[in-house]
Amino acid sequence: MRQGPGRRALVALACCALALAGGTGCVSLKRTPEARFFVLRALAEPPAAPQPPAAFRLVGMLPVSIPGYLDRAQLVTWTRPGELRVDEFLRWAEPLDAAITRTLAENLDLLMPATHVVRTPWAAGVKPRCRVRVRLRQFGPEADGEVRLEGRYVLLPAGDEKPLAIKPVSLRRGALAAPSPDPGADVEAMSELLRDLAGEIAGTIREIPPES
Numbered sequence: 001m002r003q004g005p006g007r008r009a010l011v012a013l014a015c016c017a018l019a020l021a022g023g024t025g026c027v028s029l030k031r032t033p034e035a036r037f038f039v040l041r042a043l044a045e046p047p048a049a050p051q052p053p054a055a056f057r058l059v060g061m062l063p064v065s066i067p068g069y070l071d072r073a074q075l076v077t078w079t080r081p082g083e084l085r086v087d088e089f090l091r092w093a094e095p096l097d098a099a100i101t102r103t104l105a106e107n108l109d110l111l112m113p114a115t116h117v118v119r120t121p122w123a124a125g126v127k128p129r130c131r132v133r134v135r136l137r138q139f140g141p142e143a144d145g146e147v148r149l150e151g152r153y154v155l156l157p158a159g160d161e162k163p164l165a166i167k168p169v170s171l172r173r174g175a176l177a178a179p180s181p182d183p184g185a186d187v188e189a190m191s192e193l194l195r196d197l198a199g200e201i202a203g204t205i206r207e208i209p210p211e212s
Contacts, residue, residue, distance in 0.1 A: 037093040042106035043195040054114040055208040060128030061105040065135040107198030131156040146174040147189035
């Protein structure tokens with residue numbers, strides 16, 4: 001007896017149902033990977049020994065500038081010169097520029113107990129005597145396994161844009177080996193680099209004569 005197209009389709013569906021009942025599926029259902037979210041954190045510790053008088057009692061942290069390729073929700077890794085890997089399932093829990101600004105301010109607050117560090121925008125009545133501006137041109141994991149931070153920072157007075165100090169910065173973490181298989185280790189290294197950068201900024205602030 002001939003079977004029409006409709007009958008053949010019903011037979012195929014029945015076979016599929018039997019296969020599922022027997023433990024063998026017609027299709028393979030793959031679970032979508034779950035996204036992981038990361039945050040930068042302050043790692044500095046207050047100085048154990050008494051520090052000399054702070055150059056400024058109130059320091060303002062201006063927004064950190066980062067290159068456009070880092071201005072995204074995903075973690076970015078260099079795979080070779082001129083080529084980046086952007087992983088959709090490895091994400092920052094907050095905008096990266098805001099995270100860097102927050103982490104630097106928290107580190108500076110810990111490193112200079114006698115100085116209060118505020119982040120922009122600060123209240124109208126708050127008038128920092130020194131402002132910190134950081135511009136990064138490179139920040140994150142590299143193809144050689146290192147995590148790098150490159151850029152510069154500027155210390156500005158309260159009332160104008162004439163710098164009190166301008167310093168380049170080049171910091172590294174990790175060995176010249178294969179990249180870490182755990183992105184969490186790279187993020188922790190990035191937090192360590194921001195602690196190191198905050199240490200350099202705090203040292204420069206201490207070198208400026210105290211306010212009268």
